[in-house]
Amino acid sequence: MELFYAYEVSGRYCRLDAEESGHCVRVLRHRSGDEIDIIDGVGTLYHCRLTLDSPKGAEAEILEAQEGFGSHPYHLTVGCCPTKNNERFEWFVEKATELGVDRIVPLIGDHSERKVYKTERASRIALSATKQSLKARIPEIAEPVSVKDFIKSCHSERSEESLRLIAYCFEDEEAPRRSIMEVLKEMPGRPGQNITVLIGPEGDFSPEEARLALESGYIPIHLGPSRLRTETAAVTAVEAVYLWSLTL
Amino acid sequence: MELFYAYEVSGRYCRLDAEESGHCVRVLRHRSGDEIDIIDGVGTLYHCRLTLDSPKGAEAEILEAQEGFGSHPYHLTVGCCPTKNNERFEWFVEKATELGVDRIVPLIGDHSERKVYKTERASRIALSATKQSLKARIPEIAEPVSVKDFIKSCHSERSEESLRLIAYCFEDEEAPRRSIMEVLKEMPGRPGQNITVLIGPEGDFSPEEARLALESGYIPIHLGPSRLRTETAAVTAVEAVYLWSLTL
Numbered sequence: 113m114e115l116f117y118a119y120e121v122s123g124r125y126c127r128l129d130a131e132e133s134g135h136c137v138r139v140l141r142h143r144s145g146d147e148i149d150i151i152d153g154v155g156t157l158y159h160c161r162l163t164l165d166s167p168k169g170a171e172a173e174i175l176e177a178q179e180g181f182g183s184h185p186y187h188l189t190v191g192c193c194p195t196k197n198n199e200r201f202e203w204f205v206e207k208a209t210e211l212g213v214d215r216i217v218p219l220i221g222d223h224s225e226r227k228v229y230k231t232e233r234a235s236r237i238a239l240s241a242t243k244q245s246l247k248a249r250i251p252e253i254a255e256p257v258s259v260k261d262f263i264k265s266c267h268s269e270r271s272e273e274s275l276r277l278i279a280y281c282f283e284d285e286e287a288p289r290r291s292i293m294e295v296l297k298e299m300p301g302r303p304g305q306n307i308t309v310l311i312g313p314e315g316d317f318s319p320e321e322a323r324l325a326l327e328s329g330y331i332p333i334h335l336g337p338s339r340l341r342t343e344t345a346a347v348t349a350v351e352a353v354y355l356w357s358l359t360l
Numbered sequence: 361m362e363l364f365y366a367y368e369v370s371g372r373y374c375r376l377d378a379e380e381s382g383h384c385v386r387v388l389r390h391r392s393g394d395e396i397d398i399i400d401g402v403g404t405l406y407h408c409r410l411t412l413d414s415p416k417g418a419e420a421e422i423l424e425a426q427e428g429f430g431s432h433p434y435h436l437t438v439g440c441c442p443t444k445n446n447e448r449f450e451w452f453v454e455k456a457t458e459l460g461v462d463r464i465v466p467l468i469g470d471h472s473e474r475k476v477y478k479t480e481r482a483s484r485i486a487l488s489a490t491k492q493s494l495k496a497r498i499p500e501i502a503e504p505v506s507v508k509d510f511i512k513s514c515h516s517e518r519s520e521e522s523l524r525l526i527a528y529c530f531e532d533e534e535a536p537r538r539s540i541m542e543v544l545k546e547m548p549g550r551p552g553q554n555i556t557v558l559i560g561p562e563g564d565f566s567p568e569e570a571r572l573a574l575e576s577g578y579i580p581i582h583l584g585p586s587r588l589r590t591e592t593a594a595v596t597a598v599e600a601v602y603l604w605s606l607t608l
Binding site: 179184207210211291293297305338341352354356 | 430432455476492493494495506540585586587596599602607
């Protein structure tokens with residue numbers, strides 16, 4: 113099954129941009145009349161008939177729509193400080209997308225070596241991983257924001273509606289950390305449960321960032337005894353939520 | 361904390377090969393008298409004093425030994441068919457090592473596109489990931505073997521002593537698959553529990569391979585609803601065992 117991405121769905125028609133059209137028409141040689149599968153990137157799969165086989169801008173008529181195609185029973189935001197080596201962060205974006213994530217927020221921490229992050233490449237990787245893993249919703253790659261500003265921005269959400277976790281490596285006697293599995297197991301696990309996990313940079317979160325998170329209702333967690341690289345920790349958090357959802 | 365690997369530990373001395381010696385003496389400029397940390401690759405960390413600072417072959421005297429350094433409470437073998445793209449399999453080796461795995465067996469399946477696999481690069485990656493993640497035991501990268509021969513070779517083990525899982529994607533009405541978390545949760549979870557998980561190639565296991573596995577006491581599992589690449593499935597199996605062990 114090959115999926116294409118429509119930048120526009122209006123009425124009974126889906127429109128593909130030049131890149132998707134070229135792949136559909138020039139590479140895969142689809143012609144008007146062929147039936148193809150198109151996602152809108154926000155959760156719906158459309159089974160369509162190609163009506164305009166232009167490699168610059170193809171159009172297809174919708175025959176059937178399937179909402180929530182390849183969806184998962186939670187809403188997961190991962191805030192993660194991009195790694196020094198870009199490829200490692202992009203690898204995390206690919207794996208998180210395959211497993212199931214809704215929003216990835218590149219965070220700039222007090223101890224981050226990388227203070228700027230461009231999201232274009234990660235967004236392209238999220239799109240191709242979404243199609244490859246047969247999902248209709250492309251995770252949002254947010255613009256970078258500082259750890260402290262991100263934590264403050266969550267203040268609006270009502271905490272009983274969302275589970276907020278922060279993973280750091282140091283011990284704080286006033287706020288002992290529990291394993292992510294222990295915390296998830298205590299969850300009622302409503303479908304669509306909102307979960308946010310914060311993963312720090314190679315140099316970990318600063319004590320000030322950790323304190324602000326705890327004051328804002330974040331639960332301090334650890335990801336087990338192994339010493340994990342930043343991108344491995346981020347994938348482990350997504351795996352924990354994904355595997356936990358299998359037990360609901 | 362920087363770890364070095366000793367190819368030989370005899371009596372009170374650890375010996376480093378040319379590569380480790382060069383890194384220790386030339387790159388990090390350690391000199392005789394410096395205290396360094398050395399692993400033997402089979403589970404023990406030695407705190408040592410450098411006695412010979414030759415960049416060709418350094419030696420250090422053992423001051424203190426710590427067995428089971430960075431160990432995990434299970435013994436996990438993952439048999440996985442190498443991916444067409446070598447980097448993806450090597451990425452799995454790195455991540456599995458960081459999390460905790462004991463033995464990785466490259467499998468050649470009926471549907472494998474890759475029929476040969478050289479283990480040198482994967483072994484080097486396992487060594488560096490072991491040191492980077494502060495463990496003393498380097499996972500074994502076994503020589504490649506066919507799926508059927510591997511399954512037959514397990515026959516000797518007594519099944520009550522080891523949990524054997526095979527993950528495939530097709531449905532077999534006679535042997536319905538359960539999620540890996542469901543199966544792990546039923547485990548008594550003795551420390552040192554033996555677990556083997558088989559992950560197929562891009563083209564999945566053949567029905568004959570699956571049948572042979574079930575006849576040999578393997579439990580058929582799935583890794584959840586997401587469609588995962590081979591290397592992502594393999595990492596997800598390691599994550600499931602690692603995260604499950606946090607709940608023991």
